[in-house]
Amino acid sequence: MVGEEGEVGVSARGEILRRIRNANGGASDETAAVAGWNGIARAYKRVGLRGRDETLHLLEDRLRDYDATVSRCSEGEVAAVVARRLLERGKRRIVVPVGLKPEWLPAGFEFVTDEGLSAKELDGVDGVLTGSTVAIAETGSVVLQDVAGQGRRAVTLVPDYHLCVVRVADVVETVPEAFERLRATEGLATTFFSGPSATADIEMTRIKGVHGPRFLDVVLVD
Amino acid sequence: MFITCYNDTLFPETGMAVVRVLERLGHTVEFPAGQTCCGQMHYNTGYQAEALPLMERFVAQFKDAEAVVVPSSSCVAMMREHYPKMARGTGKAQLIAEVDALLLRVFEFSEFLTKRLGLEDVGAYYPHRVTYHASCHGLRNLGLGDGPLRLLKAVRGIDLVELEGVEQCCGFGGTFAVKNAEVSSAMLAEKTTAVLNTRAEACTACDNSCLMHIQGALHRQRTGVSTVHLAEILAGDEGGR
Amino acid sequence: MINPGGRLAGAVCALCARRPMSEVPDMGHPAPGLVAAMSGTALDPKTAPAFPIAAQAAMQDTQLRKNVRHATEVIRTKRARVVGEMPDWQELREAGKQIRQHTMEHLDFYLEQFEANCTKAGGVVHWAADADEARRIVIGLVKASGSDEVIKIKSMTTEEIQLNAGLKAAGIHAYETDLAELIIQLGQDRPSHIVVPALHKNRQQIREIFRREMNLPELGERPQDLADAARRFLREKFLRVKTGVSGANFLIAETGGVCIVESEGNGRMCLTLPETLITVAGIDKVLPRFEDLEVMLQLLPRSATGERMNPYNSIWNGVHAGDGPKTFHVVLMDNARTSVLADEEGRQTLNCIRCAACLNACPVYRQTGGHAYGSVYAGPIGAILTPQLQQMHHAQSLPYASSLCGACYEVCPVKINIPEVLIHLRSKVVEQKGMFDVEAAAMRAAAVVFRSERRFRAAQRLARAAESPLVGKDGWIGWLPGMLGGWTKVRDLKEIPKESFREWWEKRGRSE
Known part of the structure; x- marks a missing residue:
């Protein structure tokens, strides 16, 4: 199949590139592209103007706006806050990615480390507990990457409940500030989430929870 | 003054009102007799080649004017949006220069008063209940903003009421009203409902083409509500209308 | 005279x-049995009736008009609110426009760069000159994956090439997983909006479709009930089906990455759980660099759904060991985009990021809804994109489906001057008419x-x-x-x- 289709594909490739070059009056190259890209006017706001506390409050507001709960605590209090949230939600069996800080895990719950659980197995747990890479105050978004403590994408997707720990130091105000931080790890699989999954496909009414986690709690750690 | 072809033919009273307002303010109005049409209908319907000689004619007629006042926002939008490109398309350096220079001196009527003359109160009196429709070209292409409303607010005796959906198109759109008559009618129905809901005696705007459209439906519905160009309101005074 | x-x-x-x-020019093909033609069959500009005729039929459906008016008003209000809180919105728009314009100027370079980097990251890149070739490639890949069913993320590009019909003819069943697309698929309907394809249906109508097709006689009509039904209906498919098909919001040349923007999590399911993922993308979807997303991911959600950010954005590069599909294919499709690029005035159409803000702002779309445009791309952007993708052989009535009020240009996040392109396309239609036309x-x-x-x-x-x-x-x-x-x-x-x-x-x- 590959051979036969490859042939068709190769000719299409050549034809498409030829048509583009015709339309553009010639071929482009790296030097021209870099020069052009550097010339793009970027007069938009790149760095936030808010103070630290104001930025954190904004993030909390935005997350609550998306129907997530937010609690703030010190590093030493994380396990206690996690326990409180899980009790409130009635969750017992929680999947955690490899490399999540063990000191975040309270006693009295069953934490299952994800070492390649099947989708069906993930569907069977009560929820997932992870850390995060960056959070954006202006949009109420949290960014996850496939690193220690955050895990592969399916882990934060299939369970119905997500408890996410965000470090205050990882909170930025604007989207460009977040991209600045993500640049170093742009090769990793990256997921932005802003509140629980939702849809507005029915009469534009926002409904919380369709396929991704329907319930979200965030712990903001100083 | 560039009256525009359809105002000349269909709405002479608008031109008279512009003359009255400008003369009351102490300006001298001239009317080059050779003027006809800006070419908008042709250009917007896809007949760009036919529009070109009309642009050249406009330039020839008005290139020596200190300021060209036009009581039609869509015609001014046509000139500002498309004349520079049309001129460049001819490759004639002189025409390009003349168009660029002339366009700086072309003003929609309300724009001339608020931006060029810096006026809001032009000494008008108009004791009626009026609502204002923001014509699309004036609103979006010319950026008239609240200029026309500021002029109206300064009119003595006026009872100005806000129109719901003030920025929504009335559905005229030149040949659109004929080519897509059904859709145009539905858009118009929303506009006239909004006008009637204001209980205004008259609906005003900076463009008689929208007003002709709105007026057409208001008359058909026997509503008794009329339409009147902004210039005619501003021309009103205690002695006259 | x-x-x-x-x-x-x-x-x-x-x-x-x-x-x-x-005169109303005789453009298009007024089909017999028009109302029948208005539902069920795919939206195909080659056979669709001319806009004025289709619009007239659509406008007889008062329920549809009510639904469309309500939905567009809601999105418009939300958009205005979240755009209004951005003091740098105009600067973002300008950057968005320049990024897209720049990309088109160097499109050959960026596509080759994307191909090289995606391949390096473990993806397989295919090129398709037209819809037929794209369909053929996808069908071959699905068969090679050993599956006779696929789960799909909402994708207007796959709608454009009528992929589902092609898959069906090849014995492959496609499950649409976006809620709106599911409603469309189960209701044997057609999308009427780029972002919210079932916007023309209200909750009662959706309940009827779900009751019938999911066999749920007791189903309630609260939006939450309907969403829960979709969750249950699709979860089993997400966990079972081994092959996924998606479109793409953005391809990133610098990293070979793909970005998908969505709300429900169905997208994440489709691009994370299957073993094979096939992404079909128009060649116009490429962006130069990862950080260009910092502009697009501000412009797109606020313009599309009136949210500060949509619930989920996924960015991945080829195959990630231990995370997601083991096999990843991208099909780069032209399907007349290069002919749009060749038109100096029309090419700005390709800058579109499919936010549909122009549909929501359009007073014409508000009256007619999307089906009247006879294309999966409705509204003002459809009125300029569709005829150009048809290389002006079909859909010649669409450039006239506008009062040129400019509301579309005002809200466009990448500043496509839609009225200007409409007028340009009208002149092309006039050229086709020749000397003896009454209007001419x-x-x-x-x-x-x-x-x-x-x-x-x-x-x-x-x-x-x-x-x-x-x-x-x-x-x-x-x-x-x-x-x-x-x-x-x-x-x-x-x-x-x-x-x-x-x-x-x-x-x-x-x-x-």
Whole structure:
């Protein structure tokens, strides 16, 4: 199949590139592209103007706006806050990615480390507990990457409940500030989430929870 | 003054009102007799080649004017949006220069008063209940903003009421009203409902083409509500209308 | 004059410059059994009726009009609120426009760069010159994956190439997983909006479809009930089906990455759980660099759904060991995009990021909904994109499906001057019409009149004379013949005043 289709594909490739070059009056190259890209006017706001506390409050507001709960605590209090949230939600069996800080895990719950659980197995747990890479105050978004403590994408997707720990130091105000931080790890699989999954496909009414986690709690750690 | 072809033919009273307002303010109005049409209908319907000689004619007629006042926002939008490109398309350096220079001196009527003359109160009196429709070209292409409303607010005796959906198109759109008559009618129905809901005696705007459209439906519905160009309101005074 | 058909109405209008004067050109294919054609079959610009005809049929559906009006008003209000809180919105728009324009200028370089980097990251890149080739490639890949069913993320590109029908013919069942697309698929309906494809259906109508197709006689009609039903219906498919098909919001040349923007999590399911993922993307979807997303991910959600950020954005590069599909294919499809690129004035159409803000802002779309456009791309962007993708062979009525009010341009996050392109495309339609068209003849005649003061004066006088038989006692015209009757169906026309402005001016000059 590959051979036969490859042939068709190769000719299409050549034809498409030829048509583009015709339309553009010639071929482009790296030097021209870099020069052009550097010339793009970027007069938009790149760095936030808010103070630290104001930025954190904004993030909390935005997350609550998306129907997530937010609690703030010190590093030493994380396990206690996690326990409180899980009790409130009635969750017992929680999947955690490899490399999540063990000191975040309270006693009295069953934490299952994800070492390649099947989708069906993930569907069977009560929820997932992870850390995060960056959070954006202006949009109420949290960014996850496939690193220690955050895990592969399916882990934060299939369970119905997500408890996410965000470090205050990882909170930025604007989207460009977040991209600045993500640049170093742009090769990793990256997921932005802003509140629980939702849809507005029915009469534009926002409904919380369709396929991704329907319930979200965030712990903001100083 | 560039009256525009359809105002000349269909709405002479608008031109008279512009003359009255400008003369009351102490300006001298001239009317080059050779003027006809800006070419908008042709250009917007896809007949760009036919529009070109009309642009050249406009330039020839008005290139020596200190300021060209036009009581039609869509015609001014046509000139500002498309004349520079049309001129460049001819490759004639002189025409390009003349168009660029002339366009700086072309003003929609309300724009001339608020931006060029810096006026809001032009000494008008108009004791009626009026609502204002923001014509699309004036609103979006010319950026008239609240200029026309500021002029109206300064009119003595006026009872100005806000129109719901003030920025929504009335559905005229030149040949659109004929080519897509059904859709145009539905858009118009929303506009006239909004006008009637204001209980205004008259609906005003900076463009008689929208007003002709709105007026057409208001008359058909026997509503008794009329339409009147902004210039005619501003021309009103205690002695006259 | 000026009155080629010897018809009074033409003369009146060309002369007095009442602009709505032209004939409705016979463009498109008024199909027999139009209402039947309005549902069920795929949206295909090659066979769709002309816009005015389809619009008339659509506008008879009062429920549809109500649904469309409600939904577009809600999104419009939300968009205005979240755009209003961005002091740098205009700067973002400008950057968005420049990024897209720049990308198109160097499209060959960026596509090759994307291909190299995606391949390096473990993806397989395919190129498809047209819809047929894209379908053929996807079908081959699905079969090679060993599956006879796929789960799909909402993708207008796959709608454009009617992929589901192609898959079905090849014995492959596609499950649409976006809630709106599911509603469309189960209801054997067609998408009417780029972002919210089932916007023309209300909750009762959706409940009926779900009751019937999911066999849930007790289903309630609260949106939450309906979403829960979709969650249950699809979860089993997400966990079972081994092959996923998606579109792409953005391809990133610098990293070989793909970005998908969504709300429900169905997208994440489709691109994370299957073993094989096949992404179909137009060649226009590429962005130069990862950080260009910092602009697009601000512009797109606020413009599309009026959210500060949509619930999920996924960015991945090829195959990630231990995370997601083991096999990843991208099909880069032209399907006439290069011919759009070759048109100096039309090419800005390719800058579109499919936010649909122009649909929500459009007073025409508000009346007709999306199906009347006869294409999966409805509204103002559809009116310029569809005819160009058809290389002006079909859909010639679409450039006229606009009053040129400019609301679309005002909200476009990448500043596509849609009215300008509409006018440009109208001129292409006029070129096709040739010399003997009634409208063209009238237009040329009117232009001749306007080129001479003497002829213009004569025309003004003649117009008054010509219209007089139609003027009623009250000075109004209530009936016009032929195509002009469109005007007088709901509007009257005031008679031409006895004295033009120039006649008044000259009299006044003499008396002074």
